[in-house]
Amino acid sequence: MDLALLRTFVTVHRAGSFTRAAALLGLSQPAVTSQIRTLERQLGRPLFLRQARGVTPTTIGDELAHKAAPHLDALVEITEAGLDEDSSSRTLHLAGPLEFTSERAVPALTALTRNGRSFALRASFGTAEETLEGLAAGWHDLAISTVRPRGALLSATPLCDEEHVLIAAPRWAERFGADGVHPAGMSAPEQIPVIEVHESLPLVSRYWASVFDSRPVAAGAVVVPDLRAVLACAVAGAGMAVLPRYLCTAALERGEVTALHEPAVPPLRTYFLVVRSGTLALPHVARAHEALQQAAADWS
Numbered sequence: 001m002d003l004a005l006l007r008t009f010v011t012v013h014r015a016g017s018f019t020r021a022a023a024l025l026g027l028s029q030p031a032v033t034s035q036i037r038t039l040e041r042q043l044g045r046p047l048f049l050r051q052a053r054g055v056t057p058t059t060i061g062d063e064l065a066h067k068a069a070p071h072l073d074a075l076v077e078i079t080e081a082g083l084d085e086d087s088s089s090r091t092l093h094l095a096g097p098l099e100f101t102s103e104r105a106v107p108a109l110t111a112l113t114r115n116g117r118s119f120a121l122r123a124s125f126g127t128a129e130e131t132l133e134g135l136a137a138g139w140h141d142l143a144i145s146t147v148r149p150r151g152a153l154l155s156a157t158p159l160c161d162e163e164h165v166l167i168a169a170p171r172w173a174e175r176f177g178a179d180g181v182h183p184a185g186m187s188a189p190e191q192i193p194v195i196e197v198h199e200s201l202p203l204v205s206r207y208w209a210s211v212f213d214s215r216p217v218a219a220g221a222v223v224v225p226d227l228r229a230v231l232a233c234a235v236a237g238a239g240m241a242v243l244p245r246y247l248c249t250a251a252l253e254r255g256e257v258t259a260l261h262e263p264a265v266p267p268l269r270t271y272f273l274v275v276r277s278g279t280l281a282l283p284h285v286a287r288a289h290e291a292l293q294q295a296a297a298d299w300s
Helices: 003-015 018-025 031-043 061-091 098-112 128-136 202-211 225-237 243-255 283-296
Strands: 049-051 056-057 091-096 120-125 142-145 156-166 195-198 220-223 239-245 258-261 268-276
Touching: 003 018, 003 031, 003 061, 018 056, 018 128, 031 061, 056 061, 061 225, 091 098, 091 128, 091 283, 098 120, 098 225, 098 243, 120 156, 120 195, 128 142, 128 156, 128 225, 128 268, 142 283, 156 202, 156 243, 156 283, 195 202, 195 225, 225 243, 239 243, 268 283
Parallel strands: 091 120, 091 142, 195 220
Antiparallel strands: 049 056, 142 268, 156 239, 156 258, 156 268
């Protein structure tokens, strides 16, 4: 049996779509469709059920994928092991959220880029949806996401939890009591202007739902799509913001901002390391994956 046909079959099985599989393989969709039909003729059985959105494997298709995929992945690993002798020529394409990737992930990987030790690094930024779509399409090798993907095409590993803090310049804290409750009895600091990354107030809304079991009533006074700019505006006294603790720890220690509320159970957001299934057999992807997990053990 032609290994190219099996490779195409396994890719379609993992992607759940001829279109996605074609993008991953660098083939046209008609070429992928033709190869799957050829394999189905050779086996005398249908491997996929065509649906409006993607395909679903038949029982025979699932059985074949279960048997064939490990062996194809092993062949990729053997091939890439030979390429690893010239590891300086490899490039790791990393994607993730702007601030976390810039502040934590990229610095953690620099040791693997120095003196041609392992690979060159190229980073790009985007939303979770954009990042995962790009990974599935083969544009990235490794993604950092706050969303755990579904399906067999992408494989996710929890990386770390991010604590969120409600902060503002010290002058705003005077509106609150020692227990973080507004003197007038309000359970949430609704009278302070909000600084956010989007008009929908994603971070503030999530914090309010988790801590105050309500929705914020304030509108965004300042909206800027970069958490570091949000912090700068908070330091300048523009209002309150919800930020990852790692991003505002230094400002808190310097007294430039203060925590307006310290809940017993702070809101957390989980980051995941995501790869296409089977690509951890590639040495440069595996090294980056391991390096980020080791670095995350020291993040707090």
